Amino acid sequence: MITMLEAIRQALRDELAGDDKVVLLGQDIGDFGGAFKVTQGLVEEFGEQRVADTPISESAMIGAAIGAAMVGLKPVVEMQFIDFLACGYNQLVNFAGKMRYRWGQGASLVVRGPCGAGVSGSAFHSQSPESTYLCVPGIKVVYPSTAEDAYGLLRSAIQDPDPVLFLEHKFLYRRIKGEVGHQPIPLGKAALRRRGEKLSVITYGASSHTAQEVAEQFGDQVEVIDLRCLQPLDEACLFESVKRTNKVLLYHEAQKTLGMGAELSARISEQLFEYLDGPVVRVAAPDSPVPFSPNLEKAWLPGAEQLAEACRRLLAY
Amino acid sequence: MTGEQLLQAYYFLKLNRALEEQLLKFYMQNKVVGGLYRSLGQEAISVGTAMALEPQDWVAPLIRNVGAFLVRGYRPRDLFTQYMAKATSPTAGRDCNTHFGDIQRGVVAPISMLGAMIPVMVGVGWGSRLQGLDRVGLTYIGDGGTSTGDFHEGLNLASVWKAPMVLVAEHNQFAYSTPTSKQMAITDLVDRAKAYAIPAEIVDGNDLMAVYAATRRALEHARSGRGPYFLECKTMRMRGHAEHDDARYVPAELLEEWRAKDPIDRFSQRLLEEFGFSQEQLSEQDQRVAKLIEEDAEFAERSPYPEGSRSQAQEGVFAS
Ligand SMILES: Cc1ncc(C[n+]2csc(CCOP(=O)(O)OP(=O)(O)O)c2C)c(N)n1
Ligand SMILES: [Mg+2]
Numbered sequence A: 001m002i003t004m005l006e007a008i009r010q011a012l013r014d015e016l017a018g019d020d021k022v023v024l025l026g027q028d029i030g031d032f033g034g035a036f037k038v039t040q041g042l043v044e045e046f047g048e049q050r051v052a053d054t055p056i057s058e059s060a061m062i063g064a065a066i067g068a069a070m071v072g073l074k075p076v077v078e079m080q081f082i083d084f085l086a087c088g089y090n091q092l093v094n095f096a097g098k099m100r101y102r103w104g105q106g107a108s109l110v111v112r113g114p115c116g117a118g119v120s121g122s123a124f125h126s127q128s129p130e131s132t133y134l135c136v137p138g139i140k141v142v143y144p145s146t147a148e149d150a151y152g153l154l155r156s157a158i159q160d161p162d163p164v165l166f167l168e169h170k171f172l173y174r175r176i177k178g179e180v181g182h183q184p185i186p187l188g189k190a191a192l193r194r195r196g197e198k199l200s201v202i203t204y205g206a207s208s209h210t211a212q213e214v215a216e217q218f219g220d221q222v223e224v225i226d227l228r229c230l231q232p233l234d235e236a237c238l239f240e241s242v243k244r245t246n247k248v249l250l251y252h253e254a255q256k257t258l259g260m261g262a263e264l265s266a267r268i269s270e271q272l273f274e275y276l277d278g279p280v281v282r283v284a285a286p287d288s289p290v291p292f293s294p295n296l297e298k299a300w301l302p303g304a305e306q307l308a309e310a311c312r313r314l315l316a317y
Numbered sequence B: 001m002t003g004e005q006l007l008q009a010y011y012f013l014k015l016n017r018a019l020e021e022q023l024l025k026f027y028m029q030n031k032v033v034g035g036l037y038r039s040l041g042q043e044a045i046s047v048g049t050a051m052a053l054e055p056q057d058w059v060a061p062l063i064r065n066v067g068a069f070l071v072r073g074y075r076p077r078d079l080f081t082q083y084m085a086k087a088t089s090p091t092a093g094r095d096c097n098t099h100f101g102d103i104q105r106g107v108v109a110p111i112s113m114l115g116a117m118i119p120v121m122v123g124v125g126w127g128s129r130l131q132g133l134d135r136v137g138l139t140y141i142g143d144g145g146t147s148t149g150d151f152h153e154g155l156n157l158a159s160v161w162k163a164p165m166v167l168v169a170e171h172n173q174f175a176y177s178t179p180t181s182k183q184m185a186i187t188d189l190v191d192r193a194k195a196y197a198i199p200a201e202i203v204d205g206n207d208l209m210a211v212y213a214a215t216r217r218a219l220e221h222a223r224s225g226r227g228p229y230f231l232e233c234k235t236m237r238m239r240g241h242a243e244h245d246d247a248r249y250v251p252a253e254l255l256e257e258w259r260a261k262d263p264i265d266r267f268s269q270r271l272l273e274e275f276g277f278s279q280e281q282l283s284e285q286d287q288r289v290a291k292l293i294e295e296d297a298e299f300a301e302r303s304p305y306p307e308g309s310r311s312q313a314q315e316g317v318f319a320s
Helices: A004-018 A042-050 A058-070 A080-105 A129-135 A148-157 A205-216 A236-246 A260-271 A296-302 A304-316 B003-028 B043-052 B066-071 B076-083 B117-128 B149-161 B190-194 B209-223 B252-258 B263-273 B279-302 B312-313
Strands: A022-028 A051-053 A076-077 A110-115 A140-142 A164-169 A190-194 A201-203 A222-226 A228-230 A248-255 A281-285 B058-060 B136-144 B165-171 B200-203 B230-234
Touching: A004 A022, A004 A042, A004 A076, A004 A148, A004 A236, A022 A042, A022 A058, A042 A051, A058 A076, A058 A080, A058 B149, A076 A148, A080 A110, A080 A164, A110 A148, A129 A164, A129 A228, A129 A248, A129 A260, A140 A148, A148 A164, A148 B076, A190 A205, A201 A205, A201 A236, A201 A304, A205 A248, A205 A304, A222 A236, A236 A248, A236 A260, A248 A260, A260 A281, A260 B209, A281 A304, A296 B312, B003 B043, B003 B066, B003 B076, B003 B209, B003 B263, B003 B279, B043 B066, B043 B136, B043 B165, B043 B209, B043 B263, B058 B117, B066 B076, B076 B279, B117 B136, B117 B149, B117 B165, B149 B165, B149 B190, B165 B209, B190 B200, B190 B230, B200 B209, B209 B230, B209 B263, B263 B279
Parallel strands: A022 A051, A022 A076, A076 A110, A110 A164, A140 A164, A201 A222, A201 A248, A248 A281, B058 B136, B136 B165, B165 B230, B200 B230
Antiparallel strands: A140 A228, A190 A222
């Protein structure tokens, strides 16, 4: 059993070893091994050329990764915290995200880094930015919740011909462990985490663990689906589930307004209206920055109690 | 600096250091929420630059600029409660460490994204001048932070607009684990400023009087309508990036060399030897410092945490 953090490192190592086009870029990722130690030991194995420390220049890091991808490399760019991707937004969104559509040239690159709240990181070290990037056509968004998935999905992300944003919830890094295989896991496949008959909770990332805990309280009533990839989205899997249970609850840590839940809610109402036996419900964070003080942050996070209460109400509907 | 100012500078230097020593105690007792970032060995920069400001000037301190908060009238309790996530903190527990400010005091609360404060302080200076106000905006940047886009865009804009802005670069040799040599292909940060035709000087950042005098020159330049000014304060980060970082990557000799240049030791010595202050006068200040730290540490310990209702976590995003 290895931690999710070790699984990510293992995926990076296997890709570096198996494909000499793979290179890593990031701040303090070489000798220091990165702020969270994800890349520890990799520079010794693969050298400074392929595990390259960069200056504090997010826009240049992503821009250079795009250029390197165009000449055949497969760069993996680490953001020290995913919040700092805001400083490289333009290159990712306007160059990488739109190039294949505009002129047929893709960029095989991954931007990865720690996201998410729950560790008192405050407003700039806790954000869940997925919907910002989901709104942009041309960027795949992967968000694993287990060590196995982190390993397999990262390997696929690195080999994917298009830009992938790979989100790693920092709360999970050292808290969860799993048996990790040696195979990539294809992007775009959701996972059924728990079978239930009366209600589908659709979730991803750290929230997937909370959802599974909560579902246990409800015996065989609550089903949990972990999206794993937000783009491409496994619509078939979640539609099949909703058709069976006839009730759906969308649960995530990112803010409610225009979060993943908003999009799924719209799709389900548009396409599965006649299957629904209740309103499509969202449990998500409020529309405020992530607060720092632990009590406030706990109140801000859409936690187990809130989810359980919402499940109870929806089941009774 | 007048005799009174010298004594005041001594007080702030000691207060800055004692405050962080108290924070370290809290940290060891697990009372600090999150990381603890130190300015050990860099205190003269925050204190010297902030003391040189006029009351109407604005400052945007970063994480290592505790001294600037103190000079601007904040108390140790403000930093204690911020670091301890208490309800009595300036942000009422919403944000951490030095992420607070108050327009009334001319203090702009920073964000974590390095470089971001530079364009903002350009706007503070420029916007003030447009309205006929005599106000300079001053902020800081680390050696690592000079690699950001905001640094370069901000300096260029300041220069073409001749904005009254002073940028103080704290060249403390490391950006987290990255030495300056891996961060840039130049050795002096002033070379960055020269590219934007901004007058720049190198200052001994561990010499309070030199920092103060250079900042006065910089402010005078900015105030007179001649545009921005850049100071590079050479110094050394004497602890890890934060307390969790043992900074094994820093050569021991380098720390040894800089320990001998401790800004507080040097300043105290000059006060005694060159300026005729007595040991009693300094001890008096030390006692003031100790008393305030004790009082404020107690206040912070006694302070409650925010209750943590969802409405509390949610409110305050808009004016109404
Ligand atoms: C845009 C951005 N990228 C990355 C970080 C993460 N980070 C925080 S502090 C730091 C090093 C800063 O070094 P320097 O600017 O020299 O300041 P010092 O810590 O030495 O005072 C890094 C990389 C950040 N805060 N902002
Ligand atoms: Mg530095």
